[in-house]
Amino acid sequence: MPDPILQTHGLNSYYGDFQALYDVELDVGEGEVLAIIGANGAGKTTLMRSITGLLTNGPCQILYRGQDISRLRADEVAELGLAMVPEGRQLFPSLSVKENLMIGAQVGRKGPWDLKAVYDLFPILEERKDQASTSLSGGQQQMVAIGRALMANPDLILFDEVSLGLAPIIIKDIYEALPGIIGEGMSAIIVEQDITKALSVSSRVYCLQEGRVSLESASDTVSREDISRAYFGIE
Amino acid sequence: MEWLNAIVQGTLLGGLYALFAAGLSLIFGVMRLVNIAHGDLIVLAAYLGLTVTTATGMHPMAALVIVVPAMALIGYALQRGLLNQTLGDDILPPLLVTFGLSVIIQNGLLEVYTADPQTLNAGALETASVAVGGVALGILPLLTFGIAIAVIWGLQWTFYHTALGRAFRAVSDNQDIAQLMGLNRRHIFGLAMALALGVTAIAGILLGIRTSFDPSIGGGRLIFGFEAVIIGGLGNLWGTLVGGVILGVAQTIGAKIDPGWQVLAGHIAFLVILAIRPNGLFPRISG
Numbered sequence: 055m056p057d058p059i060l061q062t063h064g065l066n067s068y069y070g071d072f073q074a075l076y077d078v079e080l081d082v083g084e085g086e087v088l089a090i091i092g093a094n095g096a097g098k099t100t101l102m103r104s105i106t107g108l109l110t111n112g113p114c115q116i117l118y119r120g121q122d123i124s125r126l127r128a129d130e131v132a133e134l135g136l137a138m139v140p141e142g143r144q145l146f147p148s149l150s151v152k153e154n155l156m157i158g159a160q161v162g163r164k165g166p167w168d169l170k171a172v173y174d175l176f177p178i179l180e181e182r183k184d185q186a187s188t189s190l191s192g193g194q195q196q197m198v199a200i201g202r203a204l205m206a207n208p209d210l211i212l213f214d215e216v217s218l219g220l221a222p223i224i225i226k227d228i229y230e231a232l233p234g235i236i237g238e239g240m241s242a243i244i245v246e247q248d249i250t251k252a253l254s255v256s257s258r259v260y261c262l263q264e265g266r267v268s269l270e271s272a273s274d275t276v277s278r279e280d281i282s283r284a285y286f287g288i289e
Numbered sequence: 290m291e292w293l294n295a296i297v298q299g300t301l302l303g304g305l306y307a308l309f310a311a312g313l314s315l316i317f318g319v320m321r322l323v324n325i326a327h328g329d330l331i332v333l334a335a336y337l338g339l340t341v342t343t344a345t346g347m348h349p350m351a352a353l354v355i356v357v358p359a360m361a362l363i364g365y366a367l368q369r370g371l372l373n374q375t376l377g378d379d380i381l382p383p384l385l386v387t388f389g390l391s392v393i394i395q396n397g398l399l400e401v402y403t404a405d406p407q408t409l410n411a412g413a414l415e416t417a418s419v420a421v422g423g424v425a426l427g428i429l430p431l432l433t434f435g436i437a438i439a440v441i442w443g444l445q446w447t448f449y450h451t452a453l454g455r456a457f458r459a460v461s462d463n464q465d466i467a468q469l470m471g472l473n474r475r476h477i478f479g480l481a482m483a484l485a486l487g488v489t490a491i492a493g494i495l496l497g498i499r500t501s502f503d504p505s506i507g508g509g510r511l512i513f514g515f516e517a518v519i520i521g522g523l524g525n526l527w528g529t530l531v532g533g534v535i536l537g538v539a540q541t542i543g544a545k546i547d548p549g550w551q552v553l554a555g556h557i558a559f560l561v562i563l564a565i566r567p568n569g570l571f572p573r574i575s576g
Binding site: 107108127156157160162 | 463467472
């Protein structure tokens with residue numbers, strides 16, 4: 055396996071007094087696409103918030119290219135080349151489509167992604183660039199959210215539930231676009247409830263259950279039975 | 290003609306109130322912080338102007354070159370060092386802390402400058418006027434109104450056409466996601482407060498040239514600023530100018546009827562508008 059770009063060691067995360075993650079051990083290889091699945095409340099989004107620095111963690115629990123990032127603020131983590139497409143898209147309502155994309159470039163990292171590259175990927179966004187981001191359809195908003203993350207030219211990109219609340223046809227479009235996005239040497243973590251979709255684009259899969267890793271496997275060899283067991287915790 | 294005069298003078302006075310209000314509006318818009326110490330910061334700026342003019346012999350308008358950056362610096366330090374720590378889901382801590390700050394500034398000013406009323410000496414600018422159609426327009430009020438328009442236009446432009454303005458709006462929309470985009474909200478808030486206090490510095494100097502001031506008058510300026518913001522509608526800077534003008538006109542008309550009614554008439558106009566349109570005339574932010 056290639057050197058890990060991201061590793062977690064005994065990651066414990068808390069929401070106030072409530073512990074949401076227990077001793078999570080996880081690694082993402084350079085250029086690898088990792089899928090994380092799990093039921094609602096299993097801790098997937100908490101894991102994303104911990105990695106991106108929106109939740110603070112204990113020291114040395116998260117390493118990015120060997121550097122301890124567990125205590126960094128989210129903007130400092132972003133500058134290192136880690137971007138997220140957040141759950142529920144979370145565009146900035148008072149910014150236009152174009153401004154939303156430009157905010158993504160705020161970290162100032164160089165790379166192949168700029169406004170033109172994003173418009174080439176999602177031509178509809180160029181037509182709608184001056185509209186309020188809230189006036190777009192759900193699928194188009196998801197394109198803005200993905201474009202916004204790409205504008206940071208990240209080395210590791212996190213997709214949190216990109217298919218949530220979208221029509222199946224749109225989900226299909228987005229997943230067809232994903233290999234082209236990730237193909238450029240980027241690593242990715244894809245958090246997904248749609249297990250088939252998650253397995254189809256990833257090389258390895260982790261399953262979370264009640265805050266613990268219940269399964270780690272190669273995506274192409276994992277069996278449905280293993281997933282059911284890891285997902286629901288039943289024999 | 291006397292009534293026309295009252296309306297025109299009130300309109301120009303509204304420019305000063307809009308300057309009082311612009312900083313308040315900006316801060317509330319970006320970080321939902323209600324700054325109770327805003328009026329005292331205006332008075333602090335006037336006193337800084339006094340120190341600069343007496344120490345260097347500069348004209349008060351020229352002193353802006355020093356006072357505006359100084360207030361901006363104070364704003365950034367205040368935000369990073371104190372106010373950021375009070376921001377959160379609860380709106381009460383910033384209210385209490387800025388209230389405390391208001392008391393500290395007032396007493397600090399009393400200690401340093403005593404309670405004696407002071408003015409900024411602007412020479413001929415204070416009394417010069419031009420006659421337009423039988424109404425004498427003071428150069429200072431005209432200048433104040435012009436500056437108010439320029440400041441509001443400048444803030445508006447900053448908000449909608451610069452990277453800084455984009456960052457202000459993004460952080461105002463969603464702090465967590467803005468942070469994910471590499472925007473450190475603590476720094477952005479610091480810049481917003483610096484900008485707001487830069488505007489406050491202009492307001493303070495113009496106030497100091499127009500009337501005498503002492504350490505206790507901050508509260509009154511805060512109320513006028515609040516009223517202009519609320520009348521105009523939250524989050525709308527041009528609305529704030531309209532709010533300032535309505536307040537100014539109500540005051541001069543009130544004073545025309547009976548000199549004792551000046552301040553009261555402004556408050557009554559504010560209450561009437563609040564009763565008819567609780568969100569102000571041109572609201573942009575709901576809630």
